[in-house]
Amino acid sequence: MKITIGTRASKLALWQAEHIKAEIEGRYSDVEVVLKKIVTKGDKILDSPLAKVGGKGLFVKEIENELISGEIDIAVHSMKDVPTEFPDGLELFAITYRGDPRDAFVSAHGKSLAELSHKEDVTIGTSSLRRQAQLLIRYSHWNIVWVRGNVQTRLKRMEERGMDGIILAAAGLQRLELEHLVQEYIDPEVMVPAIGQGALGLEIRSADNELKEKLKFLIHPETTQCVLAERALLRTMEGGCQVPIGAYATMTSDGQVHLKAMVGSVDGKTVVRRESIGNDPEVLGIDLANEMLDAGARAILQEVYQDHQ
Known part of the structure; x- marks a missing residue:
């Protein structure tokens, strides 16, 4: 079996793709994994802030197109670069063990x-x-x-x-x-990390069930719970483009998710911070986001979106 991983061409993106390649080949002796380097719009446009040219999706669109067309089988992303919505036929299948989130x-x-x-x-x-x-x-x-x-x-x-x-x-x-x-x-108490920072995500075709079965071992349950809570918060806040939102979740000793988040104005003069604990990461992220939006985050984000249109 041959699996093609699509990746950006930076040294860090290649390290991440090579890491997943090594994990798969180490698990399956009969699988060959090859890398395909893909240049994204975000790699080409370096003279403007991300928020002004389209935000996170700039780093994944070209890779997703190759996934849809069948040119590649897996896209390896830094989770902090992954938009909260996916094209039809694609899904975020695995979130791997989280490295340093700071x-x-x-x-x-x-x-x-x-x-x-x-x-x-x-x-x-x-x-x-x-x-x-x-x-x-x-x-x-x-x-x-x-x-x-x-x-x-x-x-x-x-x-x-x-x-x-x-x-x-x-x-x-x-x-x-x-x-x-x-x-x-x-320290995350001083600077709340980006959503998903430190974790890798694997995006694949939803219908590719054989590949899903092979890649299940890469899923890290604890990291997945935490990052899903962070992403639910981001999605609820409609943080599609690059925004001053930070969220960081950890697991408590009794298996609950502890989510901390901040939304700050770009000039640093206004900040909304909240935290909460819950069992369901999706519900936790959504509820905390709505609480923060009502506490002033909505006004902060509206101003950011207007400034970067």
């Missing part, structure tokens, strides 16, 4: 966020409105600039533009063996 600060001058906090002319790069909002909540006098591209491109931009540092996903740096660049890992 954000990480890469400092240009070896100083922590706290050490930079008293400086007036601090410039921090990020590709995320969520990170921008949470930085400005604490450091309202800082200059937050957008920086897009793969990890290596962002590191290069930090040097070229003389930034004081950039914020990246911890899991990505760890997978690329770049932990030595991390000045500090940011």
Whole structure:
């Protein structure tokens, strides 16, 4: 049996696809797995913030088209890049074990966020409105600039533009063996992670039952419960394009899902935070989202959508 995995061509995307390839081939000696590199619109458009050019779907549309046409059998995604809706005939089949969910600060001058906090002319790069909002909540006098591209491109931009540092996903740096660049890992209590950050998702054709049976072993139940709660919250808030929403769920000792979330204005001046615990991840995410929308998140998000139309 031959399985073709579709992946973006960045070093991190290839690491993720190679990881799934190794897992499948390690499980089945009679299966050959090949990778197909696919360039997405999000990889081509690097001169605009994501929120202005279409958001998360930019990183998956071309890959999904190849899945629909049968050119590939599996799409491997970073869960934080996966939209909440899928084209007809496709589904998110597996969410794998979650790596480090945190954000990480890469400092240009070896100083922590706290050490930079008293400086007036601090410039921090990020590709995320969520990170921008949470930085400005604490450091309202800082200059937050957008920086897009793969990890290596962002590191290069930090040097070229003389930034004081950039914020990246911890899991990505760890997978690329770049932990030595991390000045500090940011606690989720301080910076709530992106929905699904640190986890991988496998998208396949809904009718491909033989493949589903083979890939069941990749499903990580605990991670799945947590990420489904986060995604239910995002979907209910209609966070289709890139938005300043963070959500992070963990499992309690008695098997319930504990979901924490934040919605912040892009300037960091307004923030809504809530948390809740429940047994059903979908219900938990939906209920917490509605509670936050009524508590002021709706007004924040409407303003963001108007600014980025």
